[in-house]
Amino acid sequence: MSKSSSYTSEAEKALNILTSKWFTSETPLNWVGPDYWRTPTICLLLIDAMKLFNNSNYVNTLVNSYNAGKMYTTSCGYYDDLSVWGRMYTHGYKLFTALGLDQNATNFLNEAKAVNSQLEQGADSICGGGDWWKRDVGDPKNFKASNSTIGWAETAIDLYNITKDDKYLNNAKTAMQWVISKDLIASNGAVWGGLGHQSNCSVAQDNPPVIALQGNPLAPLWDLYIATKDSAYLTAAQNCVDWAMQNKTFPNTQLFLTKEDNEWNSKPYSWQENNSGPCLFKGIFSRYLAQFTINLFESGNSTLVAKSKDYATIIKKNADIVLTNYPSYIFGMNWNIFSPNNQPTSNDQLNASLQYSGCSILLAAIKTEPILNNEYF
Template sequence: MKRTMQKLLFLVPLLAAGYISCSQQKHDPAPVTPGKPTPAIVNYTDADATAAYNNFNQYCYSPSDKLYYATTEKTGIGAIWTQAVYWDMAMDAYKRTHNADYLQKVKDIYTGGLNRYDQYNWNNTTVWFIYDDMMWWIISLARAHQLTGNTEYLDHAKAGFSRVFAGSFDPADGGMFWDFQHTGKNSCITFPTVIAAMTLYNITKDTSYLDKAKTVFNYGRHNLYNSSTGRVADNNIKGNPGWSDYTYNYGTFIGAAVMLYQQSNDVAYLDDAKKVADYTQQHLCDTAGILPAEGDWNEQGVLKAIFAHYIMNLVNDGGQAQYLPWIRKNINTAWGNRDVARGLTYRNYAIPCPTGTIQSYEASSAVSFMQVCPPEK
């Protein structure tokens, strides 16, 4: 069944319950065999980070499509929005290593998306059917321009941002609708919009992007965030926040706040980012500090890959190195529990990676962490 129909069928019970999450698509689970335990204590290295990325590509990347499979069975291409996350991973791998092959992969993934997604035609409402799917690609296109200087990437990012903002932003009450039907204003579009706007502002110095970023973040801070605790809601439907915890929402809030802090030097943004990171560490993790095992055979397996990118923005751009031991513990746990034969990691860092079919989504997040977080020296 096509993902469009999966999305529509899955939305029915969610809407009836007054709850929406941008990443809950269910699939029939494939049988897996628990892997054999690997050493409980490891300290990953730069070479491990390279191996993890190469292994992920070996088992999950389609050279002919120039995009990623949904599973290690290699029978179908993964969800449209997750491809942008994998593109970010390629960029991060290149930044870490300066390996020319990885730069070529960055260019190839762009071509793969161009060919599969109607030349990045943002008006095609069959290819693009929810706003957050579009915004993940817009962010990645802008980042790819920053990395390569290719103006074609930037042109697509700017056109996409204009399209999404015009259709998603609510000029009357503020905030960003996640879907074309305007059923709810979700974190998965709100904080990525801020990140996209700030990235485009940093490239173009066009202050209209900065104004939009501040406006949207202000809505999100007041309607999708508990400033007392640091908790981030998944959605807000007609003024009612949906307090479900997903790591990507925590990550994009952190990323948006850090980017605004960098531009303004307003420590209130940094304080919010730290409060959200603290909440993630203290309330989303288990007693050992290990992040949740999101993605029970659905696309949520990719969520921690998004969180990885933005928690490291807080470390690097916000100067908050106190989070590094926690992040490294998660990486070491995941890498220690990898499937040794394939070198693949799993969405549940605390258990051995299954040796059977797994999704690219659930294999991705520890790899992403390893590209952006340097090992302990």
């Protein structure tokens, strides 16, 4: 794939704002561990950026993230947060290997294995398996969570692809088959947040699908499809995307949507701070959709190639609207509102989260633009 794109300069400007103002190389040392999921989420974006632009600009950020995060692998309060570190460690391992930074690669691989072990242990027999949301099983608010278990599947299948050790393939199959068997990935593609509290093993209707969760299964489902040749995984992944396009976009636009978007600008600043997590959701979905789109195109299957072009067109549409509505490259929550004078807040985590999602859709456009030009083959 060509690293040159019509979105390259815009993405570099937006990334520079993110990494010079709100997520510098020192930021992980300040955020982790009180906030344990935002750092690896943003680091996954930085890993993608280094691969796309063939540089090592954010290596120190990754190293500092590792140094800050590793001490909580066996003690962090939330398994769903831990699962994001598993994803970051496997992707970081691949980057460091490509850069010839062998010790860093070894460190990240060892931590990925440790995360997988923790998530494997956390998937007890209650409700037939699956990982809890919180580590504290006795917490009355705890429940078996889709994101934790999907994150285990992704960490495990990545480790299988790295090591070729079948135990990781079996871990990934166990995790994803549990999610599907519990209808947390419904037959229509909706990805629910989890089961009921404690031993209530029914899908929790008060934990509905969000756009980030619609993206999370795409990587492990695709890799399991490749590893097992079971087309049910591929069908489930396509259903996840198609359900999101029908239910998590602004009507008649194909523009990505979270439930907070329409009310964001009318809410007080304190409410926005308390809802900074969803600011990352469109970015998470963008990242997963881009790689899934590439996978479909590179399969060479004419039906999947046609679908990949549809998805690439949707990604382009979202990237274009973000650039049109935020010409200052400082991104806000609702991508569908013209905001030429958008200003950052006083909260760096909130700013970084908003900027992350805007940067993610621009990187997604860079990755998938060659599909629209038939350049991947």
